[in-house]
Amino acid sequence: MRSHLLSDATTEQYRSSVAQGVERVAATLAATDRPFTGITPDALAPRVDAIDLDQPLGDTGAALAELDSVYLRDAVYFHHPRYLAHLNCPVAIPAVAAEAVLSAVNSSLDTWDQSAGATLIERRLIDWTAARIGLGPAADGVFTSGGTQSNLQALFLAREEALSRGADPARLRVLASECGHFSVRTSAKLLGLPDDAVVALPCDHDRRMQPEALQRELERCTRDGLTPMAVVATAGTTDFGSIDPLPAVADLCARHGAWLHVDAAYGCGLLVSPTRRHLLDGIEAADSVTVDYHKSFFQPVSSSAVLVRDRDTLRHATHHSDYLNPRRAVAERIPNQVDKSLQTTRRFDALKLWMTLRVMGADGVGSLFDEVLDLAGAAWRVLDADPRFEVVARPTLSTLVFRRMPAGIVAPSAVDRANLHARKALSAAGQGVVAATTVRGSHYLKFTLLNPRTTLADITAVLDLLAEHADRYLDTTTTGEPLVHA
Ligand SMILES: *Cc1c(COP(=O)(O)O)cnc(C)c1O
Numbered sequence: 001m002r003s004h005l006l007s008d009a010t011t012e013q014y015r016s017s018v019a020q021g022v023e024r025v026a027a028t029l030a031a032t033d034r035p036f037t038g039i040t041p042d043a044l045a046p047r048v049d050a051i052d053l054d055q056p057l058g059d060t061g062a063a064l065a066e067l068d069s070v071y072l073r074d075a076v077y078f079h080h081p082r083y084l085a086h087l088n089c090p091v092a093i094p095a096v097a098a099e100a101v102l103s104a105v106n107s108s109l110d111t112w113d114q115s116a117g118a119t120l121i122e123r124r125l126i127d128w129t130a131a132r133i134g135l136g137p138a139a140d141g142v143f144t145s146g147g148t149q150s151n152l153q154a155l156f157l158a159r160e161e162a163l164s165r166g167a168d169p170a171r172l173r174v175l176a177s178e179c180g181h182f183s184v185r186t187s188a189k190l191l192g193l194p195d196d197a198v199v200a201l202p203c204d205h206d207r208r209m210q211p212e213a214l215q216r217e218l219e220r221c222t223r224d225g226l227t228p229m230a231v232v233a234t235a236g237t238t239d240f241g242s243i244d245p246l247p248a249v250a251d252l253c254a255r256h257g258a259w260l261h262v263d264a265a266y267g268c269g270l271l272v273s274p275t276r277r278h279l280l281d282g283i284e285a286a287d288s289v290t291v292d293y294h295k296s297f298f299q300p301v302s303s304s305a306v307l308v309r310d311r312d313t314l315r316h317a318t319h320h321s322d323y324l325n326p327r328r329a330v331a332e333r334i335p336n337q338v339d340k341s342l343q344t345t346r347r348f349d350a351l352k353l354w355m356t357l358r359v360m361g362a363d364g365v366g367s368l369f370d371e372v373l374d375l376a377g378a379a380w381r382v383l384d385a386d387p388r389f390e391v392v393a394r395p396t397l398s399t400l401v402f403r404r405m406p407a408g409i410v411a412p413s414a415v416d417r418a419n420l421h422a423r424k425a426l427s428a429a430g431q432g433v434v435a436a437t438t439v440r441g442s443h444y445l446k447f448t449l450l451n452p453r454t455t456l457a458d459i460t461a462v463l464d465l466l467a468e469h470a471d472r473y474l475d476t477t478t479t480g481e482p483l484v485h486a
Helices: 011-031 041-049 060-070 093-105 117-133 147-164 183-190 211-224 246-256 267-272 311-317 350-385 412-428 456-476
Strands: 140-144 172-177 198-201 227-234 259-264 288-292 304-308 389-391 399-404 433-439 442-448
Touching: 011 060, 011 093, 041 060, 093 350, 117 140, 117 267, 117 304, 117 350, 140 147, 140 311, 147 172, 147 183, 147 227, 147 259, 147 288, 147 304, 147 311, 172 183, 172 211, 183 198, 198 211, 211 227, 211 246, 227 246, 246 259, 259 267, 267 288, 267 350, 304 311, 350 389, 350 399, 350 456, 399 412, 399 456, 412 433, 412 442, 412 456, 442 456
Parallel strands: 172 198, 172 227, 227 259, 259 288
Antiparallel strands: 140 304, 288 304, 389 399, 399 442, 433 442
16 A cells, blocks of 8 residues: 555656546546536436445556546536636646645645745745735735635734724624625624624625715714724625725725725736736735635635735734744744644645746736736627627626526516526536626626636627527426516
């Protein structure tokens, strides 16, 4: 069995096993002509269940061959130009190479004595990102598993700051827009905040936070003796890609002494955009920022970071443990990243971004994101001019929320069902993958564009297919209810 453990004695086995894995993926990618086979959980589950985990195959090649039928053949492929659903990106090849390196060396980023250079590389990337944001000389941060964890840590620090200034825990409030990410609510719950702590501010027509609404709420907090422990501005809402008016929000936060957290999980790619960095103007005033490199930096999952303006605030996450990161290590200036993290053992995800920047450069990454944003603009013009569809908001980033709106008079519930059906039918036929959301209680379809290889022709083809599926549903379905005036 020792032959399966990576060591100086097994480098040949290592080479051949990893190469076989790479070969299997490369062959699959080369033969994949659709983003998804449309397989259902019921069809796939028996294949997974049939495998006897107590009967090992003894050989990587055999296990990879078996993996084909339970995973690779029916996986959802984000590199395919007709994958248009969620915030998943095609991944940068230098990052995939880094992934193989980092898991083989297996550094753990909790302490210097488990990571050495890896810690320094992560620190350089945190400094680089903080400088791109403009957070100033005292900035710091740490890599995390994703935007959800980054938001949790930011709100944790904000809460501790508020409590350290004597705030009443029962009177803490978090102000976010109604288009903010759900992890803000989950974080509030995990942090033990009161049930009504998260206040969802109304958005304007473009799905951006309204500074007037924020101001009213901040004034209400003052009047009612509540502490706005954090304002969460979103730079790239998940559904609409809208960016809250950061300068105005920052100004209000400064006046009311509220911690400003900017959730740029999606919009962070603008930090490297050669043409659109200005869309993030104001982000430099944040107290904390979430970035998801695994969204708009074309990094494999997981790769995210939380950044803070004042590194002192990270002390709230610090616990000195005698066996791991004793207090004396601080005096000895040993860089232990666990001092800043909610995790202990932690992947060297930073290496992926490092390799990507060293190969492609920041402009290279940013121009790929720009291509996607240009495509989204073009796709919006197509949708806006197409009488078959109703499109919700003009995209700042790369999402489009729309629905098939049949001419004539059709019951709203039938329109809802037709759009839901169109999405399912498209995916089941392997023609494309799109997402869905609701707007004012109605069902809409959603494109999230993150693939520079997707063309306008792909978009129009998928729109035609969606319209066909929706219309066939409306033509053939017997809903039992009359198609009445809306
Ligand atoms: C995706 C997203 C998150 C959550 O990030 P994960 O990496 O999925 O945990 C948070 N906020 C916004 C705005 C997002 O789009």
